[in-house]
Amino acid sequence: MPPILDVRHYTKRFDMHVLNGKRINALTNVSFSLEPGEIVGLVGKSGSGKSTLMKSIYRTYLATSGAIYYQSLRYGPIDLVRATDHQIIALRRDEITYCSQFLSVIPRVSAADVVAEGLFRRGAGRTEAWHQSRDYLDRLGLPQELWDAYPSTFSGGEQQRINVARAIIARPRLLLIDEPTASLDQRTKDVVIDMIIALKAEGTSVLCISHDLYTLDRLADRRIELKDGHIVATTSPVS
Amino acid sequence: MTNLSDNWLLKVEGLTKIYGEPNENSVRLTGPLFGSNICPETDSIVACADINLELFPGEVLGVVGESGSGKSTVVRLLYFDLESTAGVAYFNQYGNGAINILNESSQKKRFIRNHLMGMVYQNPKDGLNFRFSSGGNIAEKLLMAGNFNVGRIRERATELLEQTEVPVRRLDDSPASFSGGMQQRVQISKAIANNPPLLFLDEVTTGLDVSVQAKVLDMIRTLQQELGIAMIVVSHDLSVIRMLTDRTIVMKNGRIVEQGLTDQILQDPQHPYTQLLVSSLL
Numbered sequence A: 001m002p003p004i005l006d007v008r009h010y011t012k013r014f015d016m017h018v019l020n021g022k023r024i025n026a027l028t029n030v031s032f033s034l035e036p037g038e039i040v041g042l043v044g045k046s047g048s049g050k051s052t053l054m055k056s057i058y059r060t061y062l063a064t065s066g067a068i069y070y071q072s073l074r075y076g077p078i079d080l081v082r083a084t085d086h087q088i089i090a091l092r093r094d095e096i097t098y099c100s101q102f103l104s105v106i107p108r109v110s111a112a113d114v115v116a117e118g119l120f121r122r123g124a125g126r127t128e129a130w131h132q133s134r135d136y137l138d139r140l141g142l143p144q145e146l147w148d149a150y151p152s153t154f155s156g157g158e159q160q161r162i163n164v165a166r167a168i169i170a171r172p173r174l175l176l177i178d179e180p181t182a183s184l185d186q187r188t189k190d191v192v193i194d195m196i197i198a199l200k201a202e203g204t205s206v207l208c209i210s211h212d213l214y215t216l217d218r219l220a221d222r223r224i225e226l227k228d229g230h231i232v233a234t235t236s237p238v239s
Numbered sequence B: 001m002t003n004l005s006d007n008w009l010l011k012v013e014g015l016t017k018i019y020g021e022p023n024e025n026s027v028r029l030t031g032p033l034f035g036s037n038i039c040p041e042t043d044s045i046v047a048c049a050d051i052n053l054e055l056f057p058g059e060v061l062g063v064v065g066e067s068g069s070g071k072s073t074v075v076r077l078l079y080f081d082l083e084s085t086a087g088v089a090y091f092n093q094y095g096n097g098a099i100n101i102l103n104e105s106s107q108k109k110r111f112i113r114n115h116l117m118g119m120v121y122q123n124p125k126d127g128l129n130f131r132f133s134s135g136g137n138i139a140e141k142l143l144m145a146g147n148f149n150v151g152r153i154r155e156r157a158t159e160l161l162e163q164t165e166v167p168v169r170r171l172d173d174s175p176a177s178f179s180g181g182m183q184q185r186v187q188i189s190k191a192i193a194n195n196p197p198l199l200f201l202d203e204v205t206t207g208l209d210v211s212v213q214a215k216v217l218d219m220i221r222t223l224q225q226e227l228g229i230a231m232i233v234v235s236h237d238l239s240v241i242r243m244l245t246d247r248t249i250v251m252k253n254g255r256i257v258e259q260g261l262t263d264q265i266l267q268d269p270q271h272p273y274t275q276l277l278v279s280s281l282l
Helices: A050-058 A085-094 A111-120 A126-139 A156-168 A186-201 A213-219 B071-078 B106-116 B134-144 B150-163 B180-192 B210-227 B238-244 B262-267 B272-279
Strands: A005-016 A022-034 A039-043 A065-072 A076-079 A096-099 A174-178 A205-209 A222-227 A230-235 B010-019 B045-055 B060-064 B086-091 B117-120 B198-202 B230-234 B247-252 B255-261
Touching: A005 A050, A022 A050, A022 A230, A039 A050, A039 A213, A050 A065, A050 A096, A050 A174, A050 A205, A085 A096, A085 B255, A096 A156, A111 A126, A111 A156, A126 A156, A126 A186, A156 A174, A156 A186, A174 A186, A186 A205, A186 A213, A205 A213, B010 B071, B045 B071, B045 B255, B060 B071, B060 B238, B071 B198, B071 B230, B106 B117, B106 B134, B117 B180, B134 B150, B134 B180, B150 B180, B180 B210, B210 B238, B230 B238, B238 B262, B247 B262, B247 B272, B255 B262, B255 B272, B262 B272
Parallel strands: A039 A205, A039 A222, A096 A174, A174 A205, B060 B230, B060 B247, B117 B198, B198 B230
Antiparallel strands: A005 A022, A005 A065, A065 A076, A222 A230, B010 B045, B010 B086, B247 B255
16 A cells, blocks of 8 residues: 655745745755554654644645645545645545644634534534533533633643544544643643554554654654654654 | 535636736736836736636635735635636536636626625625614615515524624614724625525724624524525734635736645745735734
8 A cells, every 4th residue: 555645855934024035944854654554753853844844734834845645535546735725624624634733713602612613514413523522622621611611711631632632522633742742741641642543443544753762652653753844753653 | 624525616716806907927927926017017906817716615715915905806706806817716506516606797797696695894884874774775785685574584684683682672783883893794794695505705804893803703604504605704803814714826927826724824834925914912
């Protein structure tokens, strides 16, 4: 089977016109691939380019050069760098989910609805989405009295759990997840890890940024280390 | 949010609106490169030029830009409030998408507007008739779309006011006695009364206070999700764009300077003007 994701010579440079054309080389000539059902941990210091890489795959960032091949159910092999905006929108809805470090809250939408929306967007019925959303929030230990409250007032850890639940509930083919266990206690951390492992068992491929060694040990089949926008090491499961 | 098929709902090419007496250089000598939309040779005003866009069924497209960038002109041309100088627009729900709707007779334009489109203006006075009750305003739209059953019209008006959280007992009151946020919600009720596949929203939350703004935006989001209406949302407010849209067009001096996925526009803007706009966000 071909890799589900194949990043080829990817380079991302930011040109900041408002700062007199200041240039930032965020990623340089990055190549790696992700096999179907594999979990790859993306590691490296803050500022090494981990999130930039993830946002590049999700097409929040436009490429400076290089290609990102993705094996899509809908389109077959497709270069995410050159796909149309409408193709990307369809892929985001049906196949690729990105879970950022921070929850971007939507005013006046309850925690349970924020989570259910992930499913609803993929065509699930209201009631079905509603039930599953409550099940996920329950398993993640979010107190029941918060389910119909607005997340803008929640603590960091509570928002984090909603964010993770929202991403995982959709059972994406490719999950890009940034620091899923930061600011969580040990018990909740294990729940999140188990949820991601369950997704993997269903065939989801995962790219996961983490600074947490415990999370990486339990999750990652392989680790890729970034430094100053370059891949400096790939650790296979054997070593 | 988006209910995408692989076919466009609306396709616009070369849409242009010029006021005054332009010559052959008017479009060439205006735009972001010149920092102006006034033709130096003729003083004609190029409100927008060479606008190309595709909107997919159920998609929400944002149009941002400063005052005078031409963003409202674009939706007013497409809703036939203004007459275009050049350009074509095809609508796949009309004439199999093969007819340039901008060239249709005024009678046919009225048909398209009444049956297939809705518009919500920044100023409720532009979209509502304050001499009619709020129910009467909704009825007007339904009558124009060919619904003549009075009982059914009243039922639909009630249903719409409930959906937009306007107290139903105010059905027979004029919107003149309503708060700004309520007027806006009546205007939205009216705009969607005929279940249009396409809705234009022109600065609909500008001038409302933050809590009312959140309520109106939330309502638009819910309506969009439940009814799957495609929308073009014009706003100078990037947080409105962020909350409502999948894709965004950035306009300056009557031209599109950049378009892309909304998160890309906000996090990795390419054009100097978009970078300035995003970096000015509070």
